[in-house]
Amino acid sequence: MATSINPRPALPPFSLRPARRSEQPTLANVYARGFWKDVLFGDYIHPYREKYPADNDLYWLRRMQVEWWDWTHRFIVSTVNDEKIGKEIVTGVAHWARLGPEGAKKYGLRWWDPRRIILPLSHLYTSITSCFFPNRAAHPDLEDVIERAYPFINPWTGSREESWYLEWLAVAPEYHGQGHGRALVQWGLDRAKEENICASVIAAYGKEKFYENCGFNNTAGTAGQGEGNPLADTPGGVVYFRDVPWESNGLANGHDSSLTNGLRQKS
Ligand SMILES: CC(C)(COP(=O)(O)OP(=O)(O)OC[C@H]1O[C@@H](n2cnc3c(N)ncnc32)[C@H](O)[C@@H]1OP(=O)(O)O)[C@@H](O)C(=O)NCCC(=O)NCCS
Structure with missing residues (x-):
């Protein structure tokens, strides 16, 4: 079900809705263009x-093809209607994941559900196709650097074990500054x-600010913390939480501004 949003009177309206599987190549292109100039996914990887x-x-595309089949994950798109060509355009995409054991119970498939087989099969499929069609845009030693860094980061413990986690967010550069990114973030904040x-x-x-x-x-x-973390020398990667209670506003006591001040000055 699409939600129509008109952020400010001066800006064109846009909508949010769940992504369709047939749109995966389009979403991959939005991600690629969105992260084109990013220090990590652009120049480094x-x-x-x-x-x-x-x-x-x-x-x-390969990331999405695998995680699409994890029922705890949600892909939400922002769209506009281009009246000139009479067509809906996907302008942004957010990939949210519901982490935690309660999330798995609530959103994941039961142990007996035959669709569970699709996830390992899609892993296998992407591994095999990667061998035949390698990603030539990537540095061969760095394509999996994100996966190698994940074991060093585990802030999802204690009261943060259950969380809506925003895995990837991108808005196509030509639609930046029109409220699409904020709305895609808000979708997950509302679920949380x-x-x-x-x-x-x-x-x-x-993107800290x-x-x-x-x-x-x-x-x-940060995502680069811990001895031996392959992202140790990569800037950014501050881990953010929107903690409960939801009634309170503003930065909570636990916010360590030293993590973000330096980054903000450089950006
Ligand atoms: C980050 C990103 C998603 C923002 O999307 P967007 O649609 O341009 O953002 P919005 O128009 O919704 O902006 C919402 C607010 O954040 C502000 N904002 C946007 N990008 C910002 C940035 N890099 N730094 C500080 N503020 C920013 C906007 O000015 C706006 O403020 P306002 O409401 O007070 O006017 C987009 O720049 C993008 O796709 N970047 C490349 C990919 C990326 O870095 N994704 C995030 C990875 S974690």
Whole structure:
């Protein structure tokens, strides 16, 4: 069900709705273009993206093809209606995941559900196709750097075990500044609020203020922390939470501004 949003009278209206599987290549392209200039997903992981732009899309497509089949994940898109061509355009995409054992019970498939087989099969499919069609836009040693860094980060413990986690968010560059990003973030914040649990995100470099403006009120380290973390020298990656209680506003006591001040100055 699409939700029509008119953020400010001066800005064109847009809608939010769940993404369709047939849109995966479009969403991958929005991600690739959105993260094109990002220090981590652009220059660091994909130094050859100018030469192989389609392979850069492939990176995002393969992630999506696997995680699409995890029922605790949700892909939400923002769209506009282009009246000139009479067509709906996907302008942004947010990939939210419901973390935690309660989330798995509530949204995941039961142990006996035959659809559970699709997730490992899609993993296998992407591994095999990656061998035949490697991502030539990526640095060969860095394509899996995110996966290698994940074991070093686990802020989802204690009262934060249950969380709506924003895995990836991007708005197509030509639609920046029209409220689409904030609305896609708000979608997950609303789900977290409904369940009275926290929301979380790992902010890309330079996006700290954006998430703080969206309502994330605590920080919990960075994605590069821990000895031997392959992201140790990569800027950004501040882990943000929008903690409960939902009634309170503003930055909570646990917010460590030293994590973000330096990043903000550089951005
Ligand atoms: C970050 C991103 C999603 C923002 O999307 P957007 O649609 O341009 O953002 P919005 O128009 O909804 O902006 C909401 C507010 O945040 C502000 N904002 C947007 N980007 C910002 C940034 N990088 N730093 C600080 N504030 C920012 C806007 O000015 C706006 O403020 P206002 O409501 O007071 O006017 C978009 O810039 C993007 O796709 N970037 C590339 C991919 C990326 O970095 N994703 C985040 C990864 S964690």
